Amino acid sequence: MKTRQKDRDAPEPQAPWNEVRPRLWIGGHFWTGPDGTVQSAVVEAQFDLVISLFIRAGHGPTPGVEHLISEIPDNSLTAEQLHSVQRLAVIAAAAVRTDSP
Template identity: 55%
Template sequence: MKTRQKDRDNRPPEDPWNEIRPGLWMGGHVRAGEEPVVVGREFDLVLSLYQREGHGPPPGVEHHFAEMPDGPLNEAQIAEVERFAVLAAEAVRAGRSTLVRCHAGLNRSGLVVAQTLVGLGLTVPEAIALVRLRRSPWALHNELFVQYLESGLPTARLLVGLGP
């Protein structure tokens, strides 16, 4: 399955990950220059929307993976975004350090982190603005993902499930 768009004009951020709000981090598997980012034991929970061999986390760190494209999502994939956002919000409320990551840490992780922030009480515009402020101005540049957030993920999931 193709999970990354190849038409990227945006470089990955310099930082491997950034704290979006206390306990909630957003990052990628690579940073500027395609330098690999490997997760060790920095986090209590890692939620990955892209996976690359040798990029961690090590055994003993709670890790969930859902392969997801950086493009239109199907009903099951939107449900996984919702599930990951609930896991992240619960972990943050419990004081657990949580990393949400994808390839460059811009779109897929941004979708989950923004939805997590909504679950923690922010509005959608506030969540999107905070992700862009703390991670990168290029975060959530996938307008379809912004539309999913604006319509509400449950509504987006139902609409996608109706088909063409």
């Protein structure tokens, strides 16, 4: 199972998600554990809001967690897809600002 293309110079993810700034996390569907095995990243109730640009069955979040979905390809985007990404970015920024300590 591949977590990212090998032609990229980025290392394999070493955690299911990483904090990029306080209260803003990024993650994928798979990560490489300490023993080198690929593991599923499954969101349960760790976060108040989950924004997905790609979904995979069984990866969460649990019912009751706000989950916004806008499937975005790794390719050129349409005007509608760009608008969706902009809308989700505004929502994410507002959530981080609102919940800041």
